[in-house]
Amino acid sequence: MPTATSLSAYSLINNGPLTTTFTAPASCSTAYETFIAPASYPSLFEWEAQCGWLPPADCNPSGSAIRSIDSSAEGGNPTAGNIIVYYSPGLVCPSGWATVGAAAKLNPTSTSISGAFNLSGAIPTGGNFEFFDPYLDIFVAALDPSETAVRARELIILSSSYMNADGACYSVLPSSTFTPTAGCQRILPGSDLSAVFGTWTMGGETITGNLETITGLIPISTRTTSFAPTEATTLVGVAANDMFILVHQASDTASTASTASSPSKTNAAVSMRGNKNGLGIVAIVYCLALALGALLV
Numbered sequence: 001m002p003t004a005t006s007l008s009a010y011s012l013i014n015n016g017p018l019t020t021t022f023t024a025p026a027s028c029s030t031a032y033e034t035f036i037a038p039a040s041y042p043s044l045f046e047w048e049a050q051c052g053w054l055p056p057a058d059c060n061p062s063g064s065a066i067r068s069i070d071s072s073a074e075g076g077n078p079t080a081g082n083i084i085v086y087y088s089p090g091l092v093c094p095s096g097w098a099t100v101g102a103a104a105k106l107n108p109t110s111t112s113i114s115g116a117f118n119l120s121g122a123i124p125t126g127g128n129f130e131f132f133d134p135y136l137d138i139f140v141a142a143l144d145p146s147e148t149a150v151r152a153r154e155l156i157i158l159s160s161s162y163m164n165a166d167g168a169c170y171s172v173l174p175s176s177t178f179t180p181t182a183g184c185q186r187i188l189p190g191s192d193l194s195a196v197f198g199t200w201t202m203g204g205e206t207i208t209g210n211l212e213t214i215t216g217l218i219p220i221s222t223r224t225t226s227f228a229p230t231e232a233t234t235l236v237g238v239a240a241n242d243m244f245i246l247v248h249q250a251s252d253t254a255s256t257a258s259t260a261s262s263p264s265k266t267n268a269a270v271s272m273r274g275n276k277n278g279l280g281i282v283a284i285v286y287c288l289a290l291a292l293g294a295l296l297v
Helices: 027-029 063-073 137-144 250-260
Strands: 012-016 034-037 083-086 097-107 109-113 130-132 147-154 168-173 182-187 193-202 207-214 221-226 235-241 242-248 269-274 281-287
Touching: 012 137, 034 269, 063 083, 083 137, 083 242, 097 137, 242 250
Parallel strands: 012 083, 130 207
Antiparallel strands: 034 235, 097 109, 097 147, 147 242, 168 235, 182 221, 193 207, 269 281
């Protein structure tokens, strides 16, 4: 696991090993957080449908710890949410989850990233562009040499599940399942933010603009908005879950590789390849994706 326990104002928390298949109860197929977004831009979660929603403790590995962390983040402290949770050694994706990205620290100054760890799409630049350091980029920087991080997402719907810029897996809810009537927003005071203008390389992309960090402690406030019927027709409900980060060293996978034969419905197959930098073997984990059930009909 990463030696660092904090980096760039984020706390890094190891939620324990994940070396066997975690299977959530069937009731967890509908245990998702609902957000409200513009129908034309569903990946932009503007409101929560329920303030202070917390994931059921039995729906995630070490779920009680995740629930406690989320509960703290829902409070007024503006920095309480600056936490990156990972599982190490993380060798097996939970049942019904799929690998969507991998990152490996090849040597102290070089990393290899793919999938969800790699920023994609056009990135604005210039003096008016404001952004936070992507937390996945921070986590990759915290990896120790020869460590590999794998990102897994739950397949809420096998055929129409997507990922937004904040790293959440989401699916748009049909109007027959959810109609927006009101939503709540958590407001971070602008005076809590500090910005530095410059050019940075993040997630394989070069970004020029104002890098923001939270430096103040004025509490976050909550605002509730009711939607008029005409406005509600321009909005959609979005079912969302965060992704898991699994981390392992090459040595963690040695015993798994010796016994793995073919991918099963619940377990990961481990593929080994040589590290050209001579620092040992980098393990890449592949997880067979399964739907947890027909969530949306």
